[in-house]
Amino acid sequence: MNKTKINSTEFAERMGAYSHGYKVEISDTVLIFTTGQIAMDKTGNVVHPDNPAKQAKFIFENLQKILSEAGASLDDVVKTTVFVTNMDDFAEISKVRNQYFKNSEPVSTLVEVERLVKDDCRVEIEVIAVKQK
Amino acid sequence: MDNKKPVLPFSPSVTKGGFVFTSGQVYLTSEGKLLEGTIQEKTHQVMGNLKKNLEKAGVSFKDVVKTTIYVTDMSLYGEINEVYATYFDEPYPAQRNGLCKRIAPWGGARN
Numbered sequence: 001m002n003k004t005k006i007n008s009t010e011f012a013e014r015m016g017a018y019s020h021g022y023k024v025e026i027s028d029t030v031l032i033f034t035t036g037q038i039a040m041d042k043t044g045n046v047v048h049p050d051n052p053a054k055q056a057k058f059i060f061e062n063l064q065k066i067l068s069e070a071g072a073s074l075d076d077v078v079k080t081t082v083f084v085t086n087m088d089d090f091a092e093i094s095k096v097r098n099q100y101f102k103n104s105e106p107v108s109t110l111v112e113v114e115r116l117v118k119d120d121c122r123v124e125i126e127v128i129a130v131k132q133k
Numbered sequence: 134m135d136n137k138k139p140v141l142p143f144s145p146s147v148t149k150g151g152f153v154f155t156s157g158q159v160y161l162t163s164e165g166k167l168l169e170g171t172i173q174e175k176t177h178q179v180m181g182n183l184k185k186n187l188e189k190a191g192v193s194f195k196d197v198v199k200t201t202i203y204v205t206d207m208s209l210y211g212e213i214n215e216v217y218a219t220y221f222d223e224p225y226p227a228q229r230n231g232l233c234k235r236i237a238p239w240g241g242a243r244n
Contacts, residue, residue: 026150029150029151029152030150031150031152076149078147078149078152078154079147079154080143081157081201083233087234087235101143105143105144105147106143106144106147106154107143107144107145107146107147107154107155107156108143108156108157109156109157109201109203110157110236111157111203111231111233111235111236112233112234112235112236113231113233113234114233114234128154130149130150130152131150132150
């Protein structure tokens with residue numbers, strides 16, 4: 001078994017002891033876990049504070065980058081957890097989510113939480129992807 | 134209930150690379166309604182939904198290694214956990230619980 005951290009200067013600077021992603025290889029199976037992604041740019045600023053759908057799009061593009069570093073894509077996602085600060089935002093976020101998950105249709109969990117790590121973040125998304133070598 | 138299509142592009146369970154993943158489940162009944170009852174009855178409904186999804190994927194609670202429980206009221210956690218524990222034998226799966234305000238009612242249970 002091989003474990004590889006996925007970190008890149010393409011993503012927001014890390015705020016603690018974590019990796020943007022983690023690749024775990026078990027024989028011919030590759031599992032990729034991602035840190036929950038928020039709409040934070042490379043300099044640590046929250047983007048689109050008033051637009052949860054645009055935040056979701058930003059997040060999905062970052063998730064795609066993390067997965068591609070591991071040789072996978074959003075089509076390989078099997079499990080996703082979406083955290084929102086207002087469940088009423090989900091209708092808009094869902095439209096974006098559905099485009100990116102059109103092929104993978106992952107198992108899903110959705111919860112509303114009081115706050116996310118940075119104020120003005122309206123949504124956080126994490127995924128687990130599985131790929132055969 | 135088996136022919137009901139999910140309302141969103143997600144699946145009740147996905148099997149890949151020898152692993153089974155399930156969607157978060159709420160106490161949605163086979164009629165697509167939220168169960169009315171005690172927290173114990175609601176927890177049994179959630180676990181029953183998970184059981185069905187696991188069985189469809191050819192596995193059971195014995196094969197579970199990781200769970201996450203989301204509750205909207207942490208004071209209910211003890212009662213929920215008592216019911217939850219009856220579905221597992223030792224060694225119990227790794228578990229994490231989180232407090233959240235609201236949980237999506239569709240929850241992926243419409244399999």
